[in-house]
Amino acid sequence: MTPTRGYRVFQAANGVVLTLVVVVTLFPFVNILARSFSGEHAIRSGQVTLWPRGFNLTTPHRVMSDSLFWTNYRNTVVYTVVATAISIVLTTCYAYVLSKKHLKGRGLLVGIAVLTMFFNGGLIPNYVLVSSLGLRNTLWAIVLPNAISVFNLLVMKAFFESLPPELEEAAAVDGLGTYGTLWRIVLPLSKAVIATMLLFYAVSFWNSWFAGFLYMDRQELFPVTVYLRNLIAGATTGSDYSTASDTALQIAASIQAVTIVLTMLPVLLVYPFVQRFFVSGVLLGAVKG
Amino acid sequence: MRTWRRAVRRDWQLYSLAVLPLLFFVVFRYLPMLGNVIAFRRYQPGGDLFGEYWVGLRYFRMFLTDPTFWQVFGNTVIIGALTLLFCFPLPVVLALLLNEVRRRWLKGFVQTVSYLPHFLSIVVVAGLVLQTVSVDGVINQGLTAVGHDAVAFIQDPGWFRTIYVSSEIWQTVGWGTILYLAALTTIDDDLYQQAKVDGANRWRQTWHVTLPGIRPTMVTLLILNIGTFLAVGFEKVLLLYNPLTYPTADVISTYLYRVGVVSGSFSYAAAIGLFESVIGLTLVLSANWLSRRTVGSSLW
Secondary structure, three states, X not given: OOOOHHHHHHHHHHXXXXXHHHHHHHHHHHHHHHHHOOOHHHHHOOOOXXXXXXXXXXXXXXXXXXXXXXXXXXXXXXXXXXXXXXXXXXXXXXXXXXXXXXXXXXXXXXXXXXXXXHOOOOXXXXXXXXXXXOOOOOXXXXXXXXXXXXXXXXXXXXXXXXXXXXXXXXXXXXXXXXXXXXXXXXXXXXXXXXXXXXXXXXXXXXXXXXXXXXXXXXXXXXXXXXXXXXXXXXXXXOHHHOOOHHHXXXXXXXXXHHHHHHHHHHHHHHHHHHHHHHHHHHHXXXXXX | OHHHHHHHHHHHHHHHHHHHHHHHHHHHHHHXXXXXXXXXXXXXXXXXXXXXXXXXXXXXXXXXXXXXXHHHHHHHHHHHHHHHHHHOHHHHHHHHHHHOOOOHHHHHHHXXXXXXXXXXXXXXXHHHHHHHHOOOOXXXXXXXXXXXXOOOHHXXXXXXXXXXXXHHHHHHXXXXXXXXXXXXXXXXXXXXXXXXXXXXXXHHHHHHHHHHHHHHHHHHHHHHHHHOOOOOOHHHHHHHOOHHHHHHHOOHXXXXXXXXXXXXXXXXXXXXXXXXXXXXXXXXXXXXXXXXXXXXXXOO
């Protein structure tokens, strides 16, 4: 069937709209890159749009030679690695238990997890709890309160349930216990879903800032997101710039731009390659959850 | 009892794997729920987790007669309503438009680009927003190019909601299409063939086949959206607002953050938080009930 004239007009308009969506989505990224390599004067006078004006590498150099920035960047790496490792172990263990249909009390165990998707204690009780457990100014304040994401848990549970039961029956015949089956049979078959979960957790811990903001009192403990937040809020301009406040204000705009770029860089670099994992993970969770 | 003993004997290894995760849920999810009793009790920082002694509804009476509370309540409702109004339907529209793209690489490219903002830290998003609307930013460049004076958007309470909702659209619309696009692929092609035989054009096919096909997904997401109506992007507001824009920007969650964490009135803030959760729960339950009665699909 040949498309009608009206439909051809629609297709053309659709192309224009989708092009606009792409342009509007990407524009802030291009703009921030242009600002990162522009002279402060060009930025302040509103000349920087798509392309650097007064090109220079002074600001990237300044940010990268700020020791506090690197300390905070390293903190983010450490927090992300530790938190992701703990999260993936806890999530895998619990998801595996929940996937065992014959287990007595399984419904209760599922309910305990799912209920927390709809009820949560709220900011103040959580804050009071973390503080009275003495977790302030430790990495555990960032890691433990968010160790299991119920959404990720349900995705893994759905995956484990989709594995053929014969495999594990065969493992039982071979004399493998639960631990052995999980470790030698199930996990090697689950590499794809584990990779997806690792990505989910790693990105969310990399991006998180509020726990660090709330529970860390000393700036050498901040994750880089809090460093950036303080830059944005003007609370501090980083240790190297605090000496001369006029200069600090002057270079603030391009420093913000460079810090933003460096903070999102790891996510941007891996994003094109791992995007499809995220999509498939979300769909698995939505269908089963 | 006997059966439990047998179950434990047979499956103790499985149960042992559940111990640490259960500990997590008890300590970091259920203890804070119980911790809400401090809304009814006097709490001293550093003192007992569950407060010192009962004070009844004192803190509830306090915030219900607090004019600031009612102002932030109003702001929350307005921002929540605007977010729902724009961020719920736009992903449906974008998904339908993407669905009409015949070249697969083009569709894939638009999807990849539009998902990207979802993966950014909220701090990065706030940074991008602030740069875009700053006095030397792109929007003001456009304004001055047409002879208009530059506007200090971020200091102007009149602009806060526009900035907030626009950035929310920028960040969420692309990712929001995923579930709809998946639902669109499950629609039976025979239905379209039948509609064509009946003489339906593309528009009528969309109206009578496509939209009913994604209706369950829409209902589910709408209920979820309504449930989180009052929990408007706390972190984003916290990053974007400033004392000058409090009159329009301050919402319940940011207010209780300042009252509780910053000023140390934990019980007072916990009372506000509890009130907010109860309203949220009521909203999600009523939305669920309403959709079961009217369109026949619901979350549970």
